[in-house]
Amino acid sequence: MSDKAVSGSPTLEDVARAAGVSRATVSRVINGIRNVDPAIQDLVRRAVEATGYVPNRAARSLVTRRADSIALVLSGAGDDERDLAPDEAEGDVFTDPFFGRIASGVVGFLRPRGMHPVLMLADSADARQQVVTHLRQGHTDGAVVVSTHAKDPLPERLAAARVPVVRFARPPRPMPVSYVDLAHQDGARLAADHLVARGCRHVVTIAGPLDVPASQDRLTGFRDAMARHGHPYVPTAEGNFTQDSGERAMARLLAQEPALDGVFAANDLMAAGALHVLREQGRDVPGQVAVVGFDDSSAARASRPALTTVRQPVEDMAGEMARLLLDRIAAPEGRPTSVIFDPSLVVRRSA
């Protein structure tokens, strides 16, 4: 391998000279354009090898007007700033077990294609503006955005700026944006079926924040399925997807329905909170009470007993987001697309 420093990198010109052809021809070979004599192609490739040539991305971008890179943006708070210290606000987003899986899926898809995502955080009005500007300038060709809050204005703003965007999760209000999502209702049904099959008669549920479509779907799906099983009424407490809120919700439910023998929580963190409260109250899980979570996050495996949970294939979904985005960048005029993934039940100890 050549040991040339970045500064004196060989250019197209050098390769052309070495191969005895023109820059244009080398460019064609490099970019895999047909209409080049196979013999010459070989010649060029050999010259590339010999010179240790690597294309200069800035030069290429300048003329193609494409950055050949995409942004992975985590979009936090809503319209108003929250009164957290910046550190906390950030920790909030990145600490979510989801984030790692999303990043993993996106990177996993991009890497074989020689691309890497640019990580951006949009947790304040300023930050959001910065993201929009960045994208509009073409520093990145598009964005995969994960909003942690229901009415995050960013995706709509980006779409309005004609920036290719793919969201994680269906938007709260219909808007012309591509997205990837899960069949939440089916997932909730999986949980209901499992609980009923186990013989649970007094089932309760801890819902997520109801302004989030996913929470709504999980709740609706669960209630519908329970109703079909002959349980038209399911005591419900609302949480906000944190472990603490799960604990509080569980305590309320326990007071309201002391005879409960089954719990479905809308995510694993809240399920873990429920587990703690149940143990504190001396209820054996899964002996006396069965608990089912949602997501199959690391929290599900870390809990004791380990959580039976509805798996959301987040990595695959994130990879698909990247795929949709690249498609869209290649054909900007297409209509928004959406892909819905199927959940599956992962049975562990808790139910």
Place this chain on the structure above:
Amino acid sequence: MSDKAVSGSPTLEDVARAAGVSRATVSRVINGIRNVDPAIQDLVRRAVEATGYVPNRAARSLVTRRADSIALVLSGAGDDERDLAPDEAEGDVFTDPFFGRIASGVVGFLRPRGMHPVLMLADSADARQQVVTHLRQGHTDGAVVVSTHAKDPLPERLAAARVPVVRFARPPRPMPVSYVDLAHQDGARLAADHLVARGCRHVVTIAGPLDVPASQDRLTGFRDAMARHGHPYVPTAEGNFTQDSGERAMARLLAQEPALDGVFAANDLMAAGALHVLREQGRDVPGQVAVVGFDDSSAARASRPALTTVRQPVEDMAGEMARLLLDRIAAPEGRPTSVIFDPSLVVRRSA
């Protein structure tokens, strides 16, 4: 705000025309170069405003030969591929609670400076080569690298390629690379002092993998401090920083030292594992056994009882890595630097 599409973005030329000056002058103003008549500066700034001009980064990079962006690379497995499915291997790295905090710190530092990190994952030989190539090409000006395994060859390779690099944690073998680290021994001492002050007489410790310098330091620091407190012998079991390994280690120690009344685990995940095993064995925490973790990760707050732990200011450390890297990029010939942070004790329920 102007609604111009990316395609027709105003250029320096446009601004120059609007301001009635030359491109060069506008460029000087934009780049904050002195020697420009204040009146003209104002004129130009107004023109920038009016036209909605934003510099084209590709064009700028082409001439300055700087990308104005850095890479955040997570470097996984050692020299050999591990026999995990790609998904697992990735999940592995990104799932680590550390990752989110690192990302948060780096982004927090970069964002006010208008920069965003490019996220790269180097968990196989191929991936590492890709990272090196990417950096050598100048797509990014340098890298902040976090190695999850002891003898990750990447930092050394990058340094050899004369790419500016800052590591998280002191390298296992001395090498000319800047890094940011924690005073692990001091942290361990904090834990020891706390346990002894609480009245613990039979203290054991769960160490991290001993080929990692941080694990060594924590163990050494803990033993030394305990010795100073009159406890020359501390039963020890080695884990690998996972919760499972913490459970196994705790079980072994319990068998070896049934009368134990204090546990120091080298990270929170292992401490959480210890908590589970202690509860299973009917030991009350903190009543009969006090448990102290390390890191102050989300796991510490999620545990029940919540973990008393040695806090590692990861976000600050990550921000500092970014700062050191930018300094180094600005002055590539300087000598490697290192910054050591102080740990602190966070007292919660477990001890």
Place this chain on the structure above:
DNA sequence: CTGAAAGCGCTAACAT
């Protein structure tokens, strides 16, 4: 203190 002009390395018409 400001302007003119020369590229940075590459792609994409347009010729041939």
Place this chain on the structure above:
DNA sequence: ATGTTAGCGCTTTCAG
């Protein structure tokens, strides 16, 4: 099928 040529938008000597 290959070569010639004209920029992409910006920074940076070098003159003035």
